[in-house]
Amino acid sequence: MAKKKVPELRFKGFEGEWEESIIKDKFKVTRGYVLAVAKTSDVRSDKQPYPVYSSQTKENGLMGYYKDFLYDTAITWTTDGANAGTVKFRKGKFYCTNVCGVLLSNEGYANEMVTEALNKIAWKHVSRVGNPKLMNNIMSEINILLPRNLSEHIEISKLMKSIDSLIALHQRKHDKLLTVKKAMLEKMFPKEGADVPELRFKGFTEKWERLKLGETVRFYNGLTYSPLDVAQEGGTLVLRSSNVKNSEVVSADNVYVKTEAVDSMNVSIGDIIVVVRNGSRSLIGKHALIKQTMPYTVIGAFMTGIQYRHADFFNAQLNTKHYDKEIEKNMGATINQITTGSFKEMEFPFPTDNEQIKIGTYYRNLDSLITLHARELEKLKNIKKACLEKMLV
Template sequence: MTKKSDTPAIRFKGFTDTWEQRKVSELFRVTRGYVLAATQTETTKTDEKPYPVYSSQTKDKGLMGYYKDYLYEDAITWTTDGANAGTVNYRAGKFYCTNVCGVLLSNEVKANQMIAEALDSVAKGYVSYVGNPKLMNNVMADIVIQIPTQAEEREQLSSFFAKLDNLITLHQRKYDKLTNVKKSMLEKMFPKNGSNVPEIRFKGFTEAWEQRKFEEIAVRSSVICSDANLPRVEYEDIVSGTGRLNKDIYAKQSSKSGIAFHRGDVLYGKLRPYLQNWLLPTFDGLAVGDFWVLQPQNADSSFLYRLIQSRQFDEVANQSTGTKMPRADWKLVSKTVFSIPSNISEQAAIGTYFTALDNLITLHQRELEKLKNIKKSCLENMFV
């Protein structure tokens, strides 16, 4: 075939040779994995079953479990069938893979992370969507990619992306761990049904929590305003389930009317409540769309904000009216009885704890997004 040469926009110092276009089949031996029942694997690594098994149907880049034997070592795999068809990964070390994995084995060049990234950036464009999505071996074999001619440059790029992926994985795990901690603490720091004390509480607080209807904890504001100087908050501005804004709302140009809210009010998205569009604003503004603007009554606003994230509130709010456009029912929610600390200092302590936890979660989420953007930019500028 005709080979075309080019150079990337960014590359490591000391490399000046042009890159070349090559077919996958010229570089690797193309094969695939074999059928393996999930019952033959262990969920954790053991001496009897030490080798990872990869598939397209599970999380953690397809890790299915561990098996007693391995098929391949230091190779590139891709998902041949299903929703993840065309997803490419480099597998370091010895591993087993199932029959939904195609495999590229080192031949003319050594399989590595760099080539896996190059393929992953283009492979989905070759997936057939006639029936079940597929990227079969013969199609992968004909894909053309550009690679450095020098093995040393390929290895440096591979090492770079491996380290970047490790950083992304580290922050993803920290983010997931903190998110799970928050979920667990929302369960344990609010009393379960039938109890008047939570499983976990701060030292110094011993009084039983009191039972109050939600309408005694918060009232809805219904003041409509169109003040052009106030920022507008809409559903699309909130990162679902995080209470975090995804843009500078002061930069938005809008003349829409909305419900006026003040710092310390709680915004709750009543349309499709399962979307978890909530916000504890630190500014005055207008809530545009299907929001409840909740003003705390003899309650700490940060505690109220955590209460609407609790399982009990979520279950009640999702007993919604409507089918295509379900909305939380205020008549039901307002009359529902919730447990609340009688001591406002305990309410504030709970709110402060979750605020600190949310800040940590946001920190790791932003770092994760930053690293992913760095990787995206590198892929765009370091490959041709």
């Protein structure tokens, strides 16, 4: 069956089939050059004004800034490594390293629309033998469907750019709030050896008291179940490490068991669930606060549940450096786990109930803002994905 050559969704005024093109017929295919990180600057300046892009995908591939540029407005892609085949549009003058391939065009084909179209298919051409690679000779031969009219390129590119700008805006807001939270956690909880925090709400002056968790919070165990207890449909949800992400409960790789196999307590609003055993050491201590009613939901045997009268406060406490140190100190030498006995012996600083309520409310509101921007980000990414599916062939 012949592939369709007309997009499902189109800007008004454009019609006709898109044309099949080979990359080498539309672009000059080249690549970047070796550049030592030491020669770049982390900060843009008059002396080093040009962005340097590398194979990484974080920070949009930005490695630093340099005094010279190689190209002016182009499409780049990662040629080697784990990110091979990742395609990016680069507006303006820039430098890129030798692990970046470059597509140049004097006819306007180096644009956001072509970048997105190429991103959909480039990964299929990556060689997975040994170190992943997508070299220039392979990229040159990739066949791609493009609008015949460059005006249609421009309209689609404008839309993609506007969505990307909104995504970047919410990402900045989200990241800024995370930075604020990290800074406030350091100031609003006592540092090691101190009995008062650096920053407090007005009216609170009492010293914080160090208490063992076994004397302060209530622990409960998770469900042990066998493969025969797993339900194909319905049943009771068993929360595991995959269901905890960024201190939130998420739906991921869900496992359900037959309700009759459940002999552990259901999670409740205000419970804090913690990963206490896992094959990956870095996941031990990962936690989330139950913020809404979750009927027919329990935790698995490799989790522990914590109940405390001021859950928002204690949940914030589990985001501090002190908590991280306690987890590292008490983790098993050979088995990646924290036993309930070890947890109960951990000591944490606690202020008066009223101060706990104040601090807990502050972090609950801050977390709500962070979650709001995270959801907006996800929504915008889904909108972009839907547009790409319907507007590209």
